[in-house]
Amino acid sequence: MHKGETVGPLDTAVGYVLKEAASALRGAMDASLRPLNLTVPQYACLELLGQRPGLSNADLARGAFVTRQSMNVVLQGLEARGLVIRPAEAAHGRQLPAELTPAGRAQLQAASTAVHAVEVRMCAGLSPARQKELLATLAVCARNLTETT
Amino acid sequence: MHKGETVGPLDTAVGYVLKEAASALRGAMDASLRPLNLTVPQYACLELLGQRPGLSNADLARGAFVTRQSMNVVLQGLEARGLVIRPAEAAHGRQLPAELTPAGRAQLQAASTAVHAVEVRMCAGLSPARQKELLATLAVCARNLTETT
DNA sequence: GACCGTATGTCAAAATCCTTACATGCACAA
DNA sequence: TTGTGCATGTAAGGATTTTGACATACGGTC
Numbered sequence: 366m367h368k369g370e371t372v373g374p375l376d377t378a379v380g381y382v383l384k385e386a387a388s389a390l391r392g393a394m395d396a397s398l399r400p401l402n403l404t405v406p407q408y409a410c411l412e413l414l415g416q417r418p419g420l421s422n423a424d425l426a427r428g429a430f431v432t433r434q435s436m437n438v439v440l441q442g443l444e445a446r447g448l449v450i451r452p453a454e455a456a457h458g459r460q461l462p463a464e465l466t467p468a469g470r471a472q473l474q475a476a477s478t479a480v481h482a483v484e485v486r487m488c489a490g491l492s493p494a495r496q497k498e499l500l501a502t503l504a505v506c507a508r509n510l511t512e513t514t
Numbered sequence: 515m516h517k518g519e520t521v522g523p524l525d526t527a528v529g530y531v532l533k534e535a536a537s538a539l540r541g542a543m544d545a546s547l548r549p550l551n552l553t554v555p556q557y558a559c560l561e562l563l564g565q566r567p568g569l570s571n572a573d574l575a576r577g578a579f580v581t582r583q584s585m586n587v588v589l590q591g592l593e594a595r596g597l598v599i600r601p602a603e604a605a606h607g608r609q610l611p612a613e614l615t616p617a618g619r620a621q622l623q624a625a626s627t628a629v630h631a632v633e634v635r636m637c638a639g640l641s642p643a644r645q646k647e648l649l650a651t652l653a654v655c656a657r658n659l660t661e662t663t
Numbered sequence: 664g665a666c667c668g669t670a671t672g673t674c675a676a677a678a679t680c681c682t683t684a685c686a687t688g689c690a691c692a693a
Numbered sequence: 694t695t696g697t698g699c700a701t702g703t704a705a706g707g708a709t710t711t712t713g714a715c716a717t718a719c720g721g722t723c
Contacts, residue, residue, distance in 0.1 A: 372561060372633065375562075379637060384539070384540075386655045388579040389656045390529055391533075406679095413524075421701075422703095423702080428524070431680080433703090434681075455688085455701090457688095459687065461702075474520065477520035480521050484529050486659065487658050495647075498644075502640065502644060503528075505640060506535045506648075507538045553709095570672090581710070581712085582672070583673080606718095608672055608719090609670090609672085
């Protein structure tokens with residue numbers, strides 16, 4: 366067995382600490398979204414639609430890192446609550462471009478504020494430069510793993 | 515609405531990119547563990563036990579960021595496959611200290627090598643210094659969110 | 664000793680999510 | 694035009710995970 370062939374001590378393994386941070390973030394997010402009666406996937410859907418109106422179900426699924434089927438039930442729930450609207454028929458292809466209703470925008474405003482507060486808390490003590498580098502480094506990591514080559 | 519109250523563009527939001535990276539890592543990990551007939555939680559359990567023999571079910575659950583109940587089914591599965599052993603009775607309290615069998619150690623060796631390869635691929639192009647800073651920064655983020663104060 | 668708070672292992676039920684599958688619709692090439 | 698490939702929306706099923714609950718066991722204080 367050569368040195369470095371296996372995963373080392375957990376607190377020095379990038380993957381482990383990454384999961385630890387993601388898990389903590391997830392927990393903090395649903396705690397802060399619960400008062401608004403929103404789950405994390407529901408919030409993700411609203412945020413996506415707020416920033417990119419007209420996204421299809423499949424687009425939203427990719428953006429929220431879930432399957433189309435999961436996003437579809439999220440959309441149906443948000444639609445039933447009057448936060449999102451989708452046309453009955455597709456104008457082009459099969460895609461049904463979704464959009465926020467005024468009520469959806471209001472919910473998003475509250476939710477996004479709450480989530481932003483969580484992010485601020487998470488990054489407490491990190492200089493802007495360090496936050497920026499974290500962002501860039503994580504983007505590189507994600508890219509390295511999603512490349513098909 | 516004041517500047518910065520809500521979450522900004524997705525690719526500049528730390529939380530979003532963090533989830534993106536974690537999701538990519540999860541996908542790459544199951545792909546590389548599938549040939550070994552191991553899921554990510556199962557691998558996590560083996561890795562924990564390899565590094566800290568005698569951990570209880572609750573300890574393993576905390577270390578793998580799942581509930582005790584989930585870890586319990588994982589343990590039962592690994593026990594049935596002869597990779598892990600637990601005493602029938604607790605020596606102290608209710609904790610049942612789990613340990614790897616020789617077969618479990620062999621499986622862990624293969625799995626840990628595969629996962630390490632994924633981590634290497636993920637960190638490709640990052641200098642050792644940058645990896646170290648990533649590690650430290652993520653640890654700070656996790657700490658900031660898990661503090662009870 | 665008796666009590667209360669906390670931690671553990673486990674069971675049952677519910678919710679969540681993914682896997683599989685199929686019917687459609689567009690784009691592109693032969 | 695025809696067909697092949699790929700993407701989409703949706704439904705049904707199963708697998709996994711969490712939620713809620715309970716009995717037990719230790720550690721502290723009164």
